[in-house]
Amino acid sequence: MSQKTIGTLYGVGVGPGDPKLMTLRAVEVLRGVSVVFAASSPKNGYSLALNTAQGHIPPEVEVVRLPFPMTDSHELLAQAWRANAGAVAQALEQGRDAAFITIGDPLTYSTYGYLLRTLRDMGCQAPVVTVPGVTAYHAAAASLNTPLVESRQSLAVISGVADPAEIANLAAISDNIVIMKAYRQFDQIVEAVEALPEKWSLAAASQVSLAEEKATTEAGALKGQKQHYLTLVIAKRRPAPQAD
Ligand SMILES: C[S@@+](CC[C@H](N)C(=O)[O-])C[C@H]1O[C@@H](n2cnc3c(N)ncnc32)[C@H](O)[C@@H]1O
Incomplete structure (x- = not known):
């Protein structure tokens, strides 16, 4: 052989x-x-x-x-x-x-x-x-029972280590934004989404699928707290689209 x-x-x-x-x-x-x-x-x-x-x-x-x-x-x-x-x-x-x-x-x-x-x-x-593997943001969306993207909408996946000011530019062209590595600039990310001219929902999930998992649809309430490295944010333009 x-x-x-x-x-x-x-x-x-x-x-x-x-x-x-x-x-x-x-x-x-x-x-x-x-x-x-x-x-x-x-x-x-x-x-x-x-x-x-x-x-x-x-x-x-x-x-x-x-x-x-x-x-x-x-x-x-x-x-x-x-x-x-x-x-x-x-x-x-x-x-x-x-x-x-x-x-x-x-x-x-x-x-x-x-x-x-x-x-x-x-x-x-x-x-x-x-x-391939199940991504953290797919698992987070599952945990929150929240669709990531629907109908004719778009989805952006970005790094939370980048400048949070970029979120406003992205929100002009995307209906849903997943922000990975959100631990470092969590408060600035939340504030950037809260400052958008339209209404956006803001969910955060950390240590998803582990015993310590925390997931919330009210990420704003976590401002001022230290976030775990395994934290991501899902921002969605409201209202949700009609089915087509
Ligand atoms: C280097 S990236 C790895 C991403 C990974 N390859 C994926 O497909 O999900 C690390 C970031 O992924 C996210 N992440 C990974 N595992 C996670 C988990 N169990 N819960 C929440 N976020 C997680 C966090 O935003 C973390 O800062």
């Missing part, structure tokens, strides 16, 4: 945190690879993706935590990317199939996109298979 020369990289979304929201495909991939990589905190090795997927990773599969610093320094991040992508490339070049797991969907505000780019820049030729 010929020796496999290069392994396959699987980018696996494990959903928002509840293992029951992992897909059957994600579980199948985790049972079939020889090594699982997970981005983790350099301080304590914590990885929500790993906590979520752990029960579906067989004991014989190697688990490697890749430390990613929470920093705005491009230089430090680039260094971390090169080191971590190097570890993944090495496993693939040994002919091992590898999974890189991420929270939510791997192609939505995820470290996986950087990993793919860095691997390509390093000349890694491994085949890549991406397994």
